[in-house]
Amino acid sequence: MASLKFPADLDREVRDQRRARLAPGYAVGVTEEMIHAQVHSFYARVREDAELGAIFNRRIADWDAHLAKLCDFWSSVLLMTGRFHGAPMRAHLQVAEINAPLFERWLGLWADTAQKVCPPEAALLFTARARTIASSLQLGIAASRGEAV
Numbered sequence: 382m383a384s385l386k387f388p389a390d391l392d393r394e395v396r397d398q399r400r401a402r403l404a405p406g407y408a409v410g411v412t413e414e415m416i417h418a419q420v421h422s423f424y425a426r427v428r429e430d431a432e433l434g435a436i437f438n439r440r441i442a443d444w445d446a447h448l449a450k451l452c453d454f455w456s457s458v459l460l461m462t463g464r465f466h467g468a469p470m471r472a473h474l475q476v477a478e479i480n481a482p483l484f485e486r487w488l489g490l491w492a493d494t495a496q497k498v499c500p501p502e503a504a505l506l507f508t509a510r511a512r513t514i515a516s517s518l519q520l521g522i523a524a525s526r527g528e529a530v
């Protein structure tokens with residue numbers, strides 16, 4: 382039997398569909414499955430990385446919860462789902478050893494993973510957005526440390 386929908390449900394569905402079409406990931410075919418693959422593949426590599434691994438492994442006690450949070454983050458960024466409710470700037474201000482070379486290493490691994498996991502146009506979007514967000518995190522960190530930017 383076809384399920385009946387109340388007007389409020391229909392409104393929400395129409396709004397969700399409109400928002401999805403406006404999202405940056407829509408035009409290049411980003412899906413939740415792609416985000417899951419990118420995030421999980423990337424952090425599997427991060428955990429093994431000689432420089433980044435130790436930083437994460439010291440702080441992340443529950444990797445399943447962290448990966449779910451990061452999928453929500455990228456879903457909000459690329460598909461505008463609004464699922465992420467964290468505070469990335471505050472989280473990174475607490476990582477005392479974070480610096481510019483580590484950001485470059487992070488971005489290199491991220492881009493390399495995207496090329497392996499995503500179709501080319503989507504990989505470019507994942508990479509460009511990560512670079513923009515990394516720049517703003519770095520600006521905030523530098524300002525909080527009183528460094529010249």
Ligand code: HEM
Pocket residue numbers: 433436437440450451454466467468469472473476479480483484485487510511512514515518
């Ligand atoms: C050198 C580069 C980076 C390092 C070492 C790093 C490290 C970390 C660590 C240790 C956490 C967990 C903090 C905690 O829960 O105590 C974290 C959280 C997070 N990171 Fe990064 N990160 C880096 C770059 C980035 C970049 C470039 C992005 C986005 C493009 C990003 C997105 C996030 C997000 C969304 C969270 C969750 C924040 C929250 O809990 O609200 N990170 N990162």
